Amino acid sequence: MEPASLIPLADAMPGPAWWFEIxxxxxxxxxxxxxxxxxxxxxxxxxxxxxxxxxxxGPVRDFATRLPTALALAINLGVPPLLFVQxxxxxxxxxxxxxxxxxxxxxxxxxxLAYYGLYIFxxxxxxxxxxxxxxxxxxxxxxxxxxxxxxxxxxxxxQPERWLAWFERRDGALLNLGDPTLIPRWLHMLVGSIAIxxxxxxxxHVRRASWGAPDAAEGIETGLRWFSHATYAQIALGxxxxxxxxxxxMLRFMGGDxxxxxxxxxxxxxxxxxxxxxxxxxxxxxVGAAVGTVTVMAVMRASLREGYLAPWAQPQPVNFVExxxxxxxxxxxxxxxxxxxxxxxxxxxxxxxx
Amino acid sequence: MDYPVWQLWGINxxxxxxxxxVLHVFVAQFAVGGxxxxxxxxxxxxxxxxxxxxxxxxxxxxxxxxxxxxxxxxSGVGIWVIISLISPAATSxxxxxxVYAWATEWVFFLGEIVALLVYYYGFxxxxxxxxxxxxxLYGLFAYLSLFMINGIITFMLxxxxxxxxxxxxxxxFNPTFWPSLLFRSALCAMLSGLFGLVWxxxxxDERARELMTGVTRLWALVPIPFMAVGAWWYIGALPAxxxxxxxxxxxxxxxFLEAFPWVLAALMVGGLAFFTRLPSGARVPVAALLLVxxxxxxGTFEWVRETGRRPWIVHGVIWSNGITPEAxxxxxxxxxxxxxxxxxxxxxAEANMHEAGRELWQVxxxxxxxxxxxxxxxxxxxxxxxxxxxxxxxxxxxxxxxxMPPFVGTPxxxxxxxxxxxxxxxxxxx
Numbered sequence: 181m182e183p184a185s186l187i188p189l190a191d192a193m194p195g196p197a198w199w200f201e202i203x204x205x206x207x208x209x210x211x212x213x214x215x216x217x218x219x220x221x222x223x224x225x226x227x228x229x230x231x232x233x234x235x236x237x238g239p240v241r242d243f244a245t246r247l248p249t250a251l252a253l254a255i256n257l258g259v260p261p262l263l264f265v266q267x268x269x270x271x272x273x274x275x276x277x278x279x280x281x282x283x284x285x286x287x288x289x290x291x292x293l294a295y296y297g298l299y300i301f302x303x304x305x306x307x308x309x310x311x312x313x314x315x316x317x318x319x320x321x322x323x324x325x326x327x328x329x330x331x332x333x334x335x336x337x338x339q340p341e342r343w344l345a346w347f348e349r350r351d352g353a354l355l356n357l358g359d360p361t362l363i364p365r366w367l368h369m370l371v372g373s374i375a376i377x378x379x380x381x382x383x384x385h386v387r388r389a390s391w392g393a394p395d396a397a398e399g400i401e402t403g404l405r406w407f408s409h410a411t412y413a414q415i416a417l418g419x420x421x422x423x424x425x426x427x428x429x430m431l432r433f434m435g436g437d438x439x440x441x442x443x444x445x446x447x448x449x450x451x452x453x454x455x456x457x458x459x460x461x462x463x464x465x466x467v468g469a470a471v472g473t474v475t476v477m478a479v480m481r482a483s484l485r486e487g488y489l490a491p492w493a494q495p496q497p498v499n500f501v502e503x504x505x506x507x508x509x510x511x512x513x514x515x516x517x518x519x520x521x522x523x524x525x526x527x528x529x530x531x532x533x534x
Numbered sequence: 535m536d537y538p539v540w541q542l543w544g545i546n547x548x549x550x551x552x553x554x555x556v557l558h559v560f561v562a563q564f565a566v567g568g569x570x571x572x573x574x575x576x577x578x579x580x581x582x583x584x585x586x587x588x589x590x591x592x593x594x595x596x597x598x599x600x601x602x603x604x605x606x607x608x609s610g611v612g613i614w615v616i617i618s619l620i621s622p623a624a625t626s627x628x629x630x631x632x633v634y635a636w637a638t639e640w641v642f643f644l645g646e647i648v649a650l651l652v653y654y655y656g657f658x659x660x661x662x663x664x665x666x667x668x669x670x671l672y673g674l675f676a677y678l679s680l681f682m683i684n685g686i687i688t689f690m691l692x693x694x695x696x697x698x699x700x701x702x703x704x705x706x707f708n709p710t711f712w713p714s715l716l717f718r719s720a721l722c723a724m725l726s727g728l729f730g731l732v733w734x735x736x737x738x739d740e741r742a743r744e745l746m747t748g749v750t751r752l753w754a755l756v757p758i759p760f761m762a763v764g765a766w767w768y769i770g771a772l773p774a775x776x777x778x779x780x781x782x783x784x785x786x787x788x789x790f791l792e793a794f795p796w797v798l799a800a801l802m803v804g805g806l807a808f809f810t811r812l813p814s815g816a817r818v819p820v821a822a823l824l825l826v827x828x829x830x831x832x833g834t835f836e837w838v839r840e841t842g843r844r845p846w847i848v849h850g851v852i853w854s855n856g857i858t859p860e861a862x863x864x865x866x867x868x869x870x871x872x873x874x875x876x877x878x879x880x881x882x883a884e885a886n887m888h889e890a891g892r893e894l895w896q897v898x899x900x901x902x903x904x905x906x907x908x909x910x911x912x913x914x915x916x917x918x919x920x921x922x923x924x925x926x927x928x929x930x931x932x933x934x935x936x937x938m939p940p941f942v943g944t945p946x947x948x949x950x951x952x953x954x955x956x957x958x959x960x961x962x963x964x
Contacts, residue, residue, distance in 0.1 A: 186875050188536030188623075191630040194702075203637075249651060252603055256647055259611065259640045266618070266629045274537055274622035281540040281619045288554075288612035295604050343538075347878050350541035350896075352619075505634035505702045509641070516641040516675075523652045523668055530660040 181347070183340040184492060188271040192497040195506065200267050201482065207260035209478050213376065213471065214254035219323050220377020221247050222298065224406055226320045229313050239399030242388070243381050244316075245302040250380075251295050269337065272489065276337035279345070281352030283329045290329075294322035324370070331366035332356045338488035364421035371414050372477075378406030379470055382463045404458045407466065411455055429487045433480065440483040443476040450476060535861045537622040538876040539896045547620035548854075548902045549909040552840075554616050558609035559836060560725075560829055563718065565602030566680045567726030567753070569646075569673025572598070572653070573666055575730070575749045579742070580662055586742035592657040594733055599654050603647055610643075620901060623856045624847040632686050635706060639682035646675035680718060688714045691843045692773060697850055710771045717764030720757035721832065724801075727753025728825040735817040747817075754824070755805045761831075772842060776849065779937060780842040793834060801827050844937040853939035855901045862942035870894060870943035882946040891954020894947055898939075905955075906962055913959055924952040 193200060221243060228240040265273055277284045297319030301312055308315060336342060336356040345354055356362055382403030389396035422430055433444040450473030457465035540547065572595055579587035618625040629636065649672035656665050685706035689696065696705035730750030737743035772780065804824050812820060845854050852858050857865075864873050871877045877893045879886055895905070904911040916924050928948050932940025941948055 186538075188875065191626050193630060194633060200633075252607065252647060252651075253644075255607055255611065256640070256644050259643070260637060262611070262614070263629065263633065263636050263640070266626070267633050270622075270626045270629060271536070274618050274626060277615075278538045278540050278619055278622060285550075285612075285615055285619060288608060288615055292605065292608045295608070296600075299600070346538050346876070350538070351543065352540045502634070502702050505632075509634040509637045512638045512641045516645045519645055519671055519675075520648045523648055523671065526660060526664050526668065527652050527656060530656060530664070 181344060183343060186275070186343055187340055187492060187494060188275060190271045190494055190496060193267055193499045194502045196499060197268060200264050204261055204264035204268060205475075205478055205482060207257065207264065209471075209475050211254060211257040211261050212474055212478065214250055214257055216373040216376035216474075217380040218247055218251045218254050218298075218377075219327060219370070220373035220375065220406075220410070221250070221380055222316070222320045222323055222377075223374050224377050224381060224402075225301075226313075226316045229316050238395040239385055239402060240381070241305060242395075243384050243399065244298075244305075246384065248295055248299040248302055251291075251298060255291060255295075269485075269489075271494070272337040272340070272492075273333075275340075275343060276333050276356075278352065279343060280329075280332060280336060280354050280356070283352070283355060284333055285352075287326050287329050290322045290326045294319045294326070297322065327370060327373075328366055329355075331362060331369060335359050335362055335365060338485060340492055361421065361424045364417060364424045368414065368417045368421045371410050371417055372474075375407050375410035375414060376470060376474070378403045378408075378410060379463070379467055381406065383467055386463050400461070400463060404461065404463070404466070407470075408455060408458050411451060411458075415451070425484075429484060432483060432487050437483060437487070440480060440487075443479040443483065446476045447473050447480065535623070535857050535865070535870070535874045535897060536876075537856070539900060540619055541896060541900070544907050546900060546902065546904050546907060546909055547616075549904075551613075551616050551620055552909075554609060554612050556833060556836065558606065558613055559832060561602055561606040562610065563680075563722045563832065564725040564729050565598060565606050566676045567719075567722035567724070567757075568598055568602065568729070569650075569669065569676045571723070571726045571730055571750070571753050573669035573673060574753070575746060576669065577666060578745060578749050582741075582745055584739075584742050584745060586737065586739040587745050588657075590734070590737050590742055590746055592654070594730065595650070595654045595657070597733070599650060603650055607643070607647070621847055621852075621856050623858075624852045627848060627852060628686060628690075631700075631705060632689070632702070634702070635682055635685055639679050642675045642679040642682065646672060646679060649675055677719070677722075680722065681715065684715050684718060685711055687839075690846075690848050691776060691839060692771070693849055693851065694773075709773065710768060713764055713767035713771045717761055717768055717835070720760035720764055721835070724754055724757040724761065725825075725828050725832070727751065727755070727757070728821070728828045730754075732818065732821040732825055735814075735821050751805065754801075754828075758801065758805070765835075776842045779844055780838060793830075797827055797830050797834065801831070841937075845932070845939040855898050855939055857898065857939065857942060862940065865942040866944070870897065870947055882944070882950045887950045887953040888957055890947065890950040891952070891957075894943065894951040895954055898941065898943075898951075905958060912955065913962065916955055916959060921949075921952055921956050924955055925949060928952060 225240055225244045225247065228237050297315050301308070301316045301319065305312055332355045336359075339356070339359065342356060342358065345358075380403070382400045385393070385396040385399030385403065389400065422433065428436070432440040435441050450469050454466045454469035454473060457463075457469055542550070572591060575594070576588065576591045579591055614625070649668055653665065653668045653672050656668060660668070685708075688710040689705045689708050692709045693705055694708040695701075696708065727750050731747065731754055734743060734746035734750045737746060769777065769780075801824060804820065804827070843849055843854075846852065847854050847856070853862075861873060869881065871880050871882065871890060871893060874893070874897050877897065879890045879893050882890045899912070902910055906913050916927065919927065925948055928941045928951060931938045941951070943951075
């Protein structure tokens with residue numbers, strides 16, 4: 181069977197593809213930053229819980245209390261990229277999801293349990309005693325498993341030639357394990373999360389330092405250390421991932437494609453800048469550089485997707501334009517963001533008053 | 535017909551969708567009504583100067599945080615995941631046609647989460663008026679997300695003028711949008727009242743308990759007449775085919791349909807009689823029972839709505855097995871096995887009748903039917919039929935059995951499907 185004949189026809193979009201690409205990219209970056217904070221943050225919290233007695237976990241323990249909220253927001257911010265990826269690549273994405281349906285459906289339960297694990301750890305930290313280690317490690321394993329399932333689906337959707345496996349096994353239990361890029365890509369994401377998680381820990385304590393919290397300096401230091409170590413490891417993993425790519429796709433980042441190459445160079449510069457900032461103990465600069473780096477990495481990821489799908493180009497239906505629903509969305513976004521800013525300001529001023 | 539079909543064992547896709555959806559709908563609807571209820575309760579507690587009642591409202595808010603924000607939010611994504619696995623073509627249609635409606639709903643959901651978090655952590659820290667306004671925003675955002683999703687769900691039942699114009703607003707503000715919104719709004723308020731009633735009955739402090747019981751009882755009671763009006767309006771707004779489907783053509787929903795007004799009446803009477811007469815020890819079980827009745831209302835309503843939509847996912851556009859009438863017509867001419875991209879068998883032959891039949895079963899039937907498995911199990915329905923009898927049954931689909939989509943494909947394919955079913959049935963007998 182020809183893999184190309186298996187690709188479903190795409191549905192028409194209510195707007196040009198580039199517009200949805202922009203929406204996808206923007207919302208994906210937001211989701212990525214929060215998701216990394218939760219995943220990487222949980223790694224840090226779990227390692228500290230395993231290695232240090234409860235009395236020495238002060239700065240990390242406080243950080244852990246924010247993880248459930250961060251996860252709730254990460255899930256919420258995962259909705260728009262999930263929506264826009266369906267708009268742009270639904271015919272690829274639904275297909276790969278069905279092929280690995282059992283695992284894909286499983287993420288719903290995994291994420292929910294992980295949330296309650298993080299919540300129990302944060303709220304009942306002292307009452308749990310040593311059982312808290314089991315709770316946080318379990319929450320971490322659930323999140324790691326979720327990330328692995330995502331990496332599988334995101335790579336499987338790009339490779340129709342691997343879809344043929346479905347004819348041998350139709351119960352949705354397949355993964356994309358035969359793909360040589362899967363493990364380096366997943367580890368690249370995972371270790372990147374630890375780096376961002378470290379920065380989030382530092383940022384959390386920068387705010388606490390402004391209120392005069394005694395262990396804030398230690399928290400900042402710990403976070404920056406995690407960030408730097410994970411980023412050094414990330415350089416090695418990035419090279420592995422790059423080398424594992426099919427040659428023509430790898431060359432996109434070596435001059436083959438202007439945008440991809442520019443993003444790659446900017447990513448390297450951003451990484452170096454973030455590491456230098458971390459050495460200089462400048463959390464704000466490190467965070468700025470890291471957010472910029474994550475953004476260009478997301479551009480690289482989009483470019484890679486484009487490269488993977490290029491040989492499978494489909495006849496595109498004629499897209500249609502609907503202005504008023506777009507206005508509805510943009511207006512709701514403006515009002516929603518304004519309301520959120522107003523509420524957060526109220527929260528801040530009430531804290532200062534307290 | 536463009537997508538692979540997930541082969542499930544022991545459960546069918548329709549049942550999986552139903553389980554996840556019902557769980558989500560219970561929790562989500564309760565959360566939608568709950569936002570305003572929390573503000574009402576907090577205001578009453580403040581006015582009465584009852585610290586115990588305020589404390590209760592805060593704990594009730596935490597319950598919202600844990601149940602509605604997390605379970606509601608994740609299970610909402612879960613519905614998306616499961617429908618895209620079971621009905622990818624229909625999901626794709628809904629996503630592409632209503633992308634901005636989904637995106638807008640997401641904005642409201644984000645606002646809802648932030649408001650709920652600020653409201654919870656702001657208890658006792660903010661000025662009362664500010665805190666109340668945040669609560670009102672929470673209620674408003676939650677309600678607006680219902681408003682958005684209501685447009686898409688009712689579109690599936692009654693696409694109305696969209697069938698001619700394909701316009702976003704024609705689909706969104708379709709014939710059942712407003713009656714459904716009224717009904718669901720009342721349902722949400724009632725459910726939040728019933729949940730609250732159970733919780734309020736557990737308060738130790740008598741004054742706080744009476745105060746909060748009064749508030750939640752009001753929320754459980756007042757919406758009931760609005761629900762009745764909404765249901766009546768809803769039925770009246772249904773176009774003839776959907777109405778006929780609900781009222782006449784499906785025998786299997788009759789018990790639900792007949793139970794509906796009775797459950798409603800039981801709720802009303804129970805709610806009315808409630809606190810003036812019951813001893814405090816009986817309150818919790820009675821409140822819990824009322825809540826169960828309320829959930830039965832949700833279940834009945836959703837079931838009736840789904841049944842009215844049969845045999846379609848989007849009425850007139852995509853059948854419940856994900857096949858469009860256009861693809862069906864093509865299959866009748868060229869053969870479904872050839873048209874279905876993911877069929878492993880492309881043509882029926884004497885030697886592959888069973889395998890070809892299995893492919894036909896997967897694509898056309900497995901979404902709704904179990905094969906020796908729960909929910910509309912096919913085996914009892916073909917128990918005593920010979921091969922020709924099973925073929926006749928398949929031929930009657932879409933005509934004699936109007937609640938089913940028609941069989942699509944060639945006569946040889948129909949025979950292959952019948953052969954597969956008879957083989958499977960006989961294999962289970964031995």
